[in-house]
Amino acid sequence: MILACHSIEKAFGEDVIVKNGSFHIEEYEKAALVGINGAGKSTILKMIVGELPLDGGSITLSKGKSLGYLSQHQNLSGGNTIYEEVRTAKAEIISLEKEIRRIEQEIPNLAGEQLTERLNTYHRLSDRFERENGYAYESEIVGVLKGLGFDEEEFSKPVDALSGGQKTRVALGKLLLTKPDVLLLDEPTNHLDLNSISWLETYLLNYSGAVLIVSHDRYFLNRVVTKVIEIEQGSIMTYLGNYTDYSRKKQQIREARMKxxxxxxxxxxxxxxxxxxxxxxxxxxxxxxxxxxxxxxxxxxxxxxxxxQRTDIHLVLEPSCVSGNDVLSVDHLSKSFPSQPLFENVSFEIKRGEHVAVIGDNGTGKTTLLKILNRVLPADSGSFTLGTNVHIGYYDQEHHVLHMEKTIFEEISDAYPSLTNTEIRNMLAAFLFTGDDVFKLIGDLSGGERGRVSLAKLMLSEANFLILDEPTNHLDIASKEILENALNNYKGTVLYVSHDRYFINQTATRILELVNKTFVNYIGNYDYYLEKREELTAAYASVPSCDNAPAAEAASEAKLSWQEQKEEKARERKRQNDLKKTEERITSLEERDGQIDELMALEEVYTNSIRCQELAKEKADIAAELEELYEKWEALASQE
CATH class of the missing domain: 1.20.5 (Single alpha-helices involved in coiled-coils or other helix-helix interfaces)
Incomplete structure (x- = not known):
């Protein structure tokens, strides 16, 4: 056991965060701390590192062990570049290297005992330098920065000029390189793109210390953790396994306790x-x-x-009218900013009822695409066409159409006067606004809270084509699940940008990956994308070997890929359907054949020659049909 929290207690006035809560972390263990927004997860991390005092209980860290803590908000400053700031994590190694170099310069001028003493020191320091991987620390720094999504051209950027998200990534890189015995990470996947999150998963899985993570990223938790610590209504409970195991066990325990x-x-x-x-x-x-x-x-x-449980809250999204089958057609669209080309000559179509997720690295142009489709930004070239009766509902985190002087409740009730108070409260509760929260002024809310109000308004808009930019940001897991259910039952069309792989896996029927300035189509969810990514990226979005390779050809190949996948999916659905019908017919005939055998054993039947002949003929017909069905089943099964 490397870290133990025993009977800890914390309250802010009458708001009890945790009461008599206990849990522990073993050496090398990867654990998650979960709970709804406001449950006290970040507070517990702050108590562990000593930023907040305990009201009761104790927190014990094993002797000689170190803690490292990443908070959600960073305020890095001091004039360093990104590389210089992260390099400070290796200050001890750098100091050791300087000392070794100094001794190397002294040795030629020494003799006798003095030489022997300095050589011994030199060998001792060199051994330590090698043990601590000193010869590779520069490449280790570069590897971590690239893993977290920084290009080498960005290494020289001053930290003071970075956004909040970029500063958090720098702080995370610095923390990982210090290699504490226990890592405490508060929402580490915020501000990371999919490739960086995947890199971080691998890094943490191979990390030589213990890790305690606060995160709403269910896919990430499933991949990394082997224990889940839940805080709920001031109580702490521990579950072994990943997030899926925890979710299943929690439901079982809840049902037993409710009984x-x-x-x-x-x-x-x-x-x-x-x-x-x-x-x-x-x-x-x-x-x-x-x-x-x-x-x-x-x-x-x-x-x-x-x-x-919030089982009483069901978001029902109903389009005001049904659109035509062709919802969106994008034709040879291109966009770039000075010194930043985004995408070139891309073409794709979206049909009614599709749920399309747009994914790709940060800075590739995903949000820009949504803005072009909503006419917030112009394209450089190309065009797009909306289908018949298409009505867009747009969620853009940077452009919320809200009234600062209204309360949250008024914002919804004024926009949708036909809703009852209960319906408004249920909608707001799904987006984490409960009790007196609904009477807060829009102007007093944080950016994340305004985003949730804007998303709630959009869910009521009756649009038949929803375009969403990172809809799950600032939502807790329960709210994400409510939104997932709503979108899965939505009869309209959805196009969204998201880094939430679990959300994508649950809601997407198709994925567009923006890579190497073009789109690659995947007809399936995130698991299907992972399975086919390497193959399809190489086929349709590999970097051209010569500068004059026509982009139109790549775009048309990507479109063909989509059509091929779509046809393959249709063929597979038909095969599965035929296979199921064949199996059902075989079962039915075999049951009837058995019934005939039982009938022919009855005295009133075997003494009736006419009846026997009828049954014998039926049995022969069944045998003949079964022979054909067995052959058909084998042929269908072999196509898998």
Whole structure:
């Protein structure tokens, strides 16, 4: 055990964060700390590193072990470049290298005991330098920076000029290179693109220390952690396994506890009814018996009702009208900014009912594409066409159409006056606004909170083509699941940009990856994309070997790839359907053949020659049909 939290307690006024909570982290263990927004996850991390005091209990770190902490918000400054800032993580190694070089310069001028002493020091320091991978520290720094999404041209950028997200990535790189015994990471995948998240997963899986992660990225948690620590209503509970294991076990435990709770409530009501009846008799013995039962009832250890799931909240998205089958057609579209080409000559189509996820590295132009489609930005060349009766609902994190002087509740009720108070509250609760939160002024909200209000408005818009830019940002896991269910039941068309791989896997029927200035189509979810990525990227988005290779040819090949995949998916669906029907027919005939055998064993049948002939003919027909069906089944099965 490297880190132990024992009976910890923390409250802010009447708001209890944790009460009598305990958990521990073993050496080399990778664990997650989960809970809804506001449950106290970040508070617990801050108590572990000493940024916040405990109200009670204790936190113990094994002797001689070190902690490293990444908070959600970084305020790096000081004039260093990105490379210089991250390089400070290797200050001890750099100092050691300088000392070794100094001794190398001294040695030629020494003799006797002085020489022997300096040589011994030199060998000792060199051994330590080699043990700590000193000869590779420069390449290690470059590897971490590139893994976190920085190009070499960016290494010389001053940290002071970086955005908040970029500063967080620099801080994460610096922390990883210090290699503490316990890493505490608060939302480490925020501000990372898919490739960087994948790199971080591999890094943490191979990390030689222990890791405690706060994250809403379910795909990331499934890949990295082997233990989940949940904080809920001030209580802490530990589950072994990844996020999926935790989710399943939590549901099982909740159902068992709810059953216990309901059984006890039934027993309490029964006892109260008996007590009331005994008192109604108004006799000395019956009153004494009632009092005895009351004392037993008072001593009963009450089972606390399990936390309510938000099963009553269902977002129902209904388009105001049905669009034509052709929703969007993009034809040879190009866009670039000075010194930053994004995409060239791209063409694709979106049909009614498709849920299309746009993915790709940061800075490739995903959000720019959405802005062009919503006429916020012009394209450099090419065009796009919306289909018949297409009505767009657009969620853009940078352009929220909100009224700063209104409350959250007024923002929704004024836009949709036909909604009841309950319907408005349910919608807002799905996006984490409960109780008196709904009466907060829009102008007083953070950027993330305004984004959630804007998303709630969009969900009510009755548009039949939703275009969403990072819709799951600032949502907790429960809200993401509500949004996923709503989109999966949505009869309209969806185009969205997201880095949330679990969300993509749950909601996408097709993926467009923006890579090497073009789009590669994948007809499937994120798992399918992972399976086919290397093959299709090489075929349709490899970097051209000569400068004059026509971009139009690549675009047309990508389009062909989409058509081929679509046809292949259709063929596979037909094969599965035919296979299922064949199996069902075989089962039916085999059952009937068995029934005929049973019938022919009956005296009233085998003594009736006409009936026997009928059954014998039916049995022969069944045998002939089964022979054909077996051959058909084998042929269909071999096509897999």
């Amino acid at each position: 216990e709770y309901l059984n006890q409530q039934q027993e309490i009501r029964h006892q109260e009814a008996v007590i009331e009846k005994l008192r109604s008799f108004n006799r000395e013995k019956s009153i004494k018996r009632a009092e005895s039962r009351e004392k037993m009832l008072e001593k009963m250890e009450r089972i606390e009702k399990p936390a309510e």
